[in-house]
Amino acid sequence: MKPLTIALAGNPNSGKTTLFNLLTGSNQYVGNWPGVTVEKKEGRLKKHKDVTLTDLPGIYSLSPYSPEEVVARTYLMEEKPQAIINIVDGTNLERNLYLTTQLLDLGLPVVVAVNMMDAVAKSGDKVDIGELSQRLQCPVAEISALKNTGIDRLVSLAVSAAQQAAAAVPVKLGQEVESVLTQVEEEALPQLPKEERRWYALKLLEKDSQATEKLALTQAQAEAAAAIAADFEAEQDDEAESVITTARYEAVTALLKGSHVKKDRHALTTSDKIDRVVTNRWLALPIFAVVMVLVYYISVSTVGAWVTDFTNDGLFGDGFFLMGNGRAAYEEKLEEYSTAQIYTEAFEQAAQDAGVNLEAGPLSQQARTLTAAAQFMGEDSPEPERTEQVTLAMYQQALTVAEPETGDFGTWVPGVPVVVGGWLESLQVAPWMQSLVVDGIIAGVGAVLGFVPQMFVLFLFLALLEACGYMARIAFILDRVFRRFGLSGKSFIPMLIGSGCSVPGIMASRTIENDRDRRMTITTTSFIPCGAKLPVIAMIGGALFGGPWWFTPMTYFIGVFAVILSGVLLKKTSRFRGDASPFVMELPAYRVPGAGIVLRSMWERGWSFIKKAGSVILLSSIFIWFISRFGVADGALRMLEDAQMDQSIAAKIGGLFAWLFIPLGFGDWQSSVATVMGLVAKENVVSTFGILFGFGEVSERGVEIWAALAQHYTAVSAMSLLLFNLLCAPCFAAIGAIRREMNSAPWTAFAVGYQTAFAYGVSLVFYQLALLLTGGAFTLWTAVALMALAGFGYLLLRPEPKGVPVGSAA
Amino acid sequence: MPLHMMTPGSRNLIRKITGKLETKQFLEKLGFVPGEFVTVVSENCGNLIVNIKDSRVAISRDMALRIVV
Numbered sequence: 001m002k003p004l005t006i007a008l009a010g011n012p013n014s015g016k017t018t019l020f021n022l023l024t025g026s027n028q029y030v031g032n033w034p035g036v037t038v039e040k041k042e043g044r045l046k047k048h049k050d051v052t053l054t055d056l057p058g059i060y061s062l063s064p065y066s067p068e069e070v071v072a073r074t075y076l077m078e079e080k081p082q083a084i085i086n087i088v089d090g091t092n093l094e095r096n097l098y099l100t101t102q103l104l105d106l107g108l109p110v111v112v113a114v115n116m117m118d119a120v121a122k123s124g125d126k127v128d129i130g131e132l133s134q135r136l137q138c139p140v141a142e143i144s145a146l147k148n149t150g151i152d153r154l155v156s157l158a159v160s161a162a163q164q165a166a167a168a169v170p171v172k173l174g175q176e177v178e179s180v181l182t183q184v185e186e187e188a189l190p191q192l193p194k195e196e197r198r199w200y201a202l203k204l205l206e207k208d209s210q211a212t213e214k215l216a217l218t219q220a221q222a223e224a225a226a227a228i229a230a231d232f233e234a235e236q237d238d239e240a241e242s243v244i245t246t247a248r249y250e251a252v253t254a255l256l257k258g259s260h261v262k263k264d265r266h267a268l269t270t271s272d273k274i275d276r277v278v279t280n281r282w283l284a285l286p287i288f289a290v291v292m293v294l295v296y297y298i299s300v301s302t303v304g305a306w307v308t309d310f311t312n313d314g315l316f317g318d319g320f321f322l323m324g325n326g327r328a329a330y331e332e333k334l335e336e337y338s339t340a341q342i343y344t345e346a347f348e349q350a351a352q353d354a355g356v357n358l359e360a361g362p363l364s365q366q367a368r369t370l371t372a373a374a375q376f377m378g379e380d381s382p383e384p385e386r387t388e389q390v391t392l393a394m395y396q397q398a399l400t401v402a403e404p405e406t407g408d409f410g411t412w413v414p415g416v417p418v419v420v421g422g423w424l425e426s427l428q429v430a431p432w433m434q435s436l437v438v439d440g441i442i443a444g445v446g447a448v449l450g451f452v453p454q455m456f457v458l459f460l461f462l463a464l465l466e467a468c469g470y471m472a473r474i475a476f477i478l479d480r481v482f483r484r485f486g487l488s489g490k491s492f493i494p495m496l497i498g499s500g501c502s503v504p505g506i507m508a509s510r511t512i513e514n515d516r517d518r519r520m521t522i523t524t525t526s527f528i529p530c531g532a533k534l535p536v537i538a539m540i541g542g543a544l545f546g547g548p549w550w551f552t553p554m555t556y557f558i559g560v561f562a563v564i565l566s567g568v569l570l571k572k573t574s575r576f577r578g579d580a581s582p583f584v585m586e587l588p589a590y591r592v593p594g595a596g597i598v599l600r601s602m603w604e605r606g607w608s609f610i611k612k613a614g615s616v617i618l619l620s621s622i623f624i625w626f627i628s629r630f631g632v633a634d635g636a637l638r639m640l641e642d643a644q645m646d647q648s649i650a651a652k653i654g655g656l657f658a659w660l661f662i663p664l665g666f667g668d669w670q671s672s673v674a675t676v677m678g679l680v681a682k683e684n685v686v687s688t689f690g691i692l693f694g695f696g697e698v699s700e701r702g703v704e705i706w707a708a709l710a711q712h713y714t715a716v717s718a719m720s721l722l723l724f725n726l727l728c729a730p731c732f733a734a735i736g737a738i739r740r741e742m743n744s745a746p747w748t749a750f751a752v753g754y755q756t757a758f759a760y761g762v763s764l765v766f767y768q769l770a771l772l773l774t775g776g777a778f779t780l781w782t783a784v785a786l787m788a789l790a791g792f793g794y795l796l797l798r799p800e801p802k803g804v805p806v807g808s809a810a
Numbered sequence: 811m812p813l814h815m816m817t818p819g820s821r822n823l824i825r826k827i828t829g830k831l832e833t834k835q836f837l838e839k840l841g842f843v844p845g846e847f848v849t850v851v852s853e854n855c856g857n858l859i860v861n862i863k864d865s866r867v868a869i870s871r872d873m874a875l876r877i878v879v
Contacts, residue, residue: 061839065832095841095863239831245838249846262864271866272851275859276818279852476868480855483870583870584840587859 004051004162007076009103010087011096012058013588015115018145018597019087020055023155040071048159054081060095062102064210067515073211076106077199083109083162085154090120090127090142091589093260097252101171104138105202107195109161110168111139113154118144119591123269131259137169146594167195171255173247180205180232188217188225205229206241271589275473284477291470296496299457307453316446319406319414326410333404340401343388346374347395368392377703417442432639440625445618455504456606458497462508463601467593471511472585479583485567486576487524488517489583494525495563499556502526502734506741507605516576520567522741523751526730527562529555532682535702536725539686543706544718555726562727566758569795575750608740624680624732627653646692650676663781664724664760665717665767675724681731716774720767727759765789813848814858814874821849822879829876840867842877 008023010016021028024043041055056075057068064070076084086103088096093114103110112133120127133140139157143150172178184201192200192215203211204225217225229240236243278287314320321327350372351358358367371391375384390398406412414422417438424434465471471490479489490512498505505525512518529537534552541551570576631640631648640648646669654673661667661675674688686702693708702709713721729735729752739748768785772778816822824846827834841863842848849861856871869877 063835063839065836089865092863092865095865098839098841241831241835242838245835246843249841249843272861275852275866279854279859281854284854472868476857476859477854479868479870480857583857583868584836584873585868586840587866587868589866 004083004159005054005079005081006045006051006083006085006158006162007054007056007081008085008087009056009072009076009099010058011060011089011092011099011586013586014058014087014089014096015145016055016058016087018594019113019115019143019151020053021597021600022145022148022151024053045155045159048155051159051162053085059099061099064208070210076103076108077211080108082165083111083158085111085113085158087113087115087145090114090116091123091125093127093256094249094252097255098248100136101173101248101251104136104168105170105199107167107193107199109138109164109166111141111154111158111161112136113150114140114142115145117142117150118147119589126261128259132255135255135259136171146597170198171248171251173244173251176236177244177247180228183228184225187228188221189215202244205232206244208241269589271469274590275587278470279473279476288474288477291465292492292496295458295461295465296500299454299461299500303457305454307457311446311453313415314413315415316417316442317415319412319418321406321409322411322413326412330404330406330409333409337401337403340398342374342376343390343394343398346372347390347392347398350390363392416446435629435639436622436625439629440621441618443621445621452606452610454500456602458500458504458508459602459605460598462493462511462605463598464593466511466601467591467598469588469590472587475585476587483583485564486517486520486571487563487567488512488514488521491517491521494521495528498525498528498530500531502528502530502730503737505530506734506737507608509741510605519742519747519751520570520576522738523570523754524563524566526734526738526755527566527727528559529726530682530730530734532731533726535683536678536685537722539689539702539706539709540718540722542703543709544713544715555722558723558726562758562762565792565796566754569792570754572795572798572800621680624650628677628680646673651692661724663768663784664720664763665771666713666721666724668712670712671721675721675728678725679729679732681733682725685725716767716770719770720763723766724759724763727762728756729759730755761788761792765792811879812875813850813860813877813879814856814871816850816879818850818853821847824848824877824879826878827876828878833873833876837873837877841865848877848879 008016008020020041020043023045025046027046028041028043039057043053043055045051045053054075056072059066059069059072062069062073062076064073075081084103084106086100088100100110100112114127114129114132117127127142129140129142139161141150141154141157143154145151173181181198181201184204185197188204189197189200200212200215205228207229232243233240277283310320321330347370348358350370351367354366354370356364356367356370369392371389372395374388374390376386376388377384420442421434421438424437462471465474471493474492475489477489478492482489482491491509493511494505494509496505497508502525505528506522509518509521509525512521533555537552537555538547541547545551627649629639629648630637631644631651632638633640633644633647651669651673654676655669657676658667658669658672661672666672670689670692673692674685677684677688689705689709690702693705693712709718730738735748735752738751739745742748742751764781765785765788768779768782769789772782776782813822824842824844826844827837827842846862850858851861851866852859856874857868858871858874859866859868861867
């Protein structure tokens, strides 16, 4: 038997994806259709491994107005699959059969699968499948993809239709349209195979040049077709396309008369009743806020954070206690040990200062009466949290406290870096190789993989919201607000997730169908401060502004403001211009989501992220490891000690760019190196400062270097540095996500370039104007900043240019 | 009267679809054709949720303006 290809076509929300998964199981290949960011899925039929099933995008018709429709019809006309499975929603036959009538015109074998028959039965409607099949003159199967019924019969109908290769019989569109079609077929298309003529005759009448340009008609034929169409339109006093659309709906109504019994539907359905509450003008936003707070709280603050902490500190950190047994006891001992350490150090320091010998012979009287002040540092301030007086007795007691061994408290499982590091050491692998694997690859990939559990929780919620039908309502509720600055109602979700980590945030933009809205969302999502930017914010806020409570919230406002400004500004540029995409979307009925569908959707998104971590992030980790660990020291390129970071290649690159930041107030090489290192991961900015200011390792918020920072920067220049780091290109992982979601190198370059240029502009204007206002002199750069500000203002306020609608600009 | 002026719960007969050909066709393929009944389910800041041909469709105010009932 020769290999067969069957295409799966249907309306959005008709259960197509569910059916596709049922039919192919895990035998799937996911890619993109050429030239567009429309997902293409292919798979092999279960039990019929020689049959390939191609999942077409969800479409309402085969007109040429959306990328999805163009993809679907080009595929059907040019690749000519051996059969089409047309899935239709049984609860909404009238609208779904519209597409069916178009598919039947293509001259390919068609099998209709009426889905959601369980819901049809429940609602009290009746569909006479036998009658419908007879009227459509094609096989019709009744199925429920959700309940997995009727699938085997559908498969056998589809496979035998593909083998018999009998072209479907078109639905007649009424006397007038039929006679004009025959006329076009005879006069313009006699050269085509018989079963293809009807489709092209329709396209000629509809003046659908995209479909007919490949026909290579003779001039006489083209003119004949145009003349027939013109006569027809004059006769009907309407566009041919509208006449044909109406005729199709009439044909569908006729088909259903007698084969479809609907219960009286004037009463609102349950779904409508839910909508009256959930999308109510007063309740919509509060309900939405509650749902979002719940989703965010559970996935970011509780479940997500537990699992992520475990992954970062346990799996990719030092290690963890199996099932948590013994952890509390261990931590208690560890606390005791660190207190003892502080006592000992303080006492020994005091003894040294007083010239008292603690080692030799009997202790002197002075040693007995000596007390030392032990300072306990807090997390948020360079001042000690508390001070205790240490006496000799306390010191001697402290000396006896031993460092606790993890193995004594429970089953200790060492983390990946510890295991791999130990293993490499035991093999006596070269130190640079050990460093590459442990500090470069495991640390780099691990840092990103640490977000995986949190992302899975988030993706689970997203899948739930999508499957139950609420996601579409979110878009509806927020559309009015977001539309004003060029975003879509669905842009909210990426931004919300982006406040945890930009990578899943950017990936969540995939739920936005419209290309332009999606690209705009991808470009602006990383303006929202992510979790990794918080330490940087805390460091600058603490060191230069005394850590006021409003500092961190302010950065969120800056982020939101940057999104709004960018939206308004970009909307008016030629890249994003065009008629605002009409907001018309189908809202699926609320339903209880199937567990399989939700889990599968969560898994697909999560897995695609893990795969990326394995490729892009792996490569960039190696690259960053190299440029930050290697440098020219002592006249040769070699690996550096931690303290020599100022000689690394990264530092040299930072130094090279330092002059660029002079107008922004932080033209020293340390700032630019820290900024460059921030591209790896934003929290690196803090640790880089630690190393560059000679403090070695610093705590998360860099409390140790606050004093040094306060000396190094002015409030204005530090704020400018923070602004730039908040808004400029995100970390490599996020850039990788942008690349994937844009599915285009030029668009990725545009997004990253725009972010950086925007950040530069904002910092420049802020720094120069703040200098001027705080009594600085008016310099050339002040003038440049004022011009930049005027430029911003112009771009923001200029009227929206009319002209070439770009629509789905490539 | 344009559809956006209809109150939630009302059921209206579509008389005409106005606007550019492309918009018209977009609405038509979703089922907004003259002679069809459309029910307004809910309204939110001018955006509407309507019931057409047994499915619920959300449309913006600008789109609702083009549907004459």
